[in-house]
Amino acid sequence: MDIIARTSLVIYLKHMKHERQIRKFGHIVHSNKQKKYVMLYINEDEADAIVHKLMKLKYVRKIDGSPYKYLKKVYEKERHELS
Structure with a gap:
């Protein structure tokens, strides 16, 4: 194994109602x-692609x-x- x-x-959102849509990208x-x-x-190997997709979303403010x-x-x- x-x-x-x-x-x-850490993904900052404009509204928490969009939390459901974030679930498809990983484990909350x-x-x-x-x-x-x-x-x-x-x-970790998919991190760059996922961050790029998340930044395109309108309801995402910032990603740390x-x-x-x-x-x-x-x-x-x-x-x-x-000593």
């Missing part, structure tokens, strides 16, 4: 009605990608821990 690389997108993890955004998981892959995951020991 292979693990498929996935990434998350979280939605906030007050701030009008949806967190969506998609396959996940910063997770740019975060530092391996930490070195601090100087005070070495």
Whole structure:
């Protein structure tokens, strides 16, 4: 069984009634009605094509990608821990 690389997108909408149409692009993890955004998981290899399709939609305001892959995951020991 292979693990498929996935990434998350934060999609800001003009109206939350369009949340249903967003479902066909990926898996919705979280939605906030007050701030009008949806967190969506998609396959990483299809990310560019999906973002391009989403930006063409009239009801999408802004799309933010996940910063997770740019975060530092391996930490070195601090100087005070070495001695």
